Amino acid sequence: MSYLRTFAPWIAYAVIPSAHWQWAALLAFGIAAVTIAQQTRAGLRVEAMIIDIGSAIFFAALTALAFADPNTALHPYTPAISSGVLALIAGVSLAVRMPFTLGIAKQATPRELWEHPVFIRTGYIITAVWTASFAAGGIALAVVAHSSSTLRTSAQVAAFAIPMVFTIRYVAYIQGRAQALGRPVS
Numbered sequence: 400m401s402y403l404r405t406f407a408p409w410i411a412y413a414v415i416p417s418a419h420w421q422w423a424a425l426l427a428f429g430i431a432a433v434t435i436a437q438q439t440r441a442g443l444r445v446e447a448m449i450i451d452i453g454s455a456i457f458f459a460a461l462t463a464l465a466f467a468d469p470n471t472a473l474h475p476y477t478p479a480i481s482s483g484v485l486a487l488i489a490g491v492s493l494a495v496r497m498p499f500t501l502g503i504a505k506q507a508t509p510r511e512l513w514e515h516p517v518f519i520r521t522g523y524i525i526t527a528v529w530t531a532s533f534a535a536g537g538i539a540l541a542v543v544a545h546s547s548s549t550l551r552t553s554a555q556v557a558a559f560a561i562p563m564v565f566t567i568r569y570v571a572y573i574q575g576r577a578q579a580l581g582r583p584v585s
Contacts, residue, residue, distance in 0.1 A: 401503045408454045413555050421465035428458035447502035453488035479540035482558050486533035498526035521573050529562040
């Protein structure tokens with residue numbers, strides 16, 4: 400559920416028809432801002448809000464662009480730019496040794512496992528998969544920017560669905576291995 404909340408602004412932006420992109424960007428910014436406020440009040444640390452903070456910054460800028468120049472030549476490329484920005488945020492989280500998935504995973508994992516090497520390595524692997532998927536999605540969306548909406552939607556869905564399915568399956572695999580070895584799992 401944490402992943403859905405984290406990516407809610409991006410999902411909202413993606414499902415609103417392109418003709419209303421200004422309002423989609425504003426809605427996405429609003430969702431990101433409200434989510435950050437709620438998480439801050441709940442005591443979450445910045446590491447659990449990396450995507451949320453990046454989302455708020457991106458959608459604030461996109462909203463400004465969308466209302467300032469609704470007919471910008473960048474409009475058909477905003478899905479590709481969005482995916483590229485997510486790849487950048489995820490990649491930077493890896494580079495600064497704060498994989499965004501660790502912050503999300505800590506919300507559902509007992510504190511005593513947070514420093515376990517397998518937990519940390521799993522976070523790096525999952526974040527790397529999300530980063531690669533967003534990067535590939537950005538490239539694919541740039542290539543199909545002027546294609547049918549079905550093709551663009553398929554590329555957007557795949558950029559999220561592939562790492563989501565991987566995350567679910569990989570976590571289950573790691574937990575299964577840990578249980579088989581008699582080690583604690585989350």
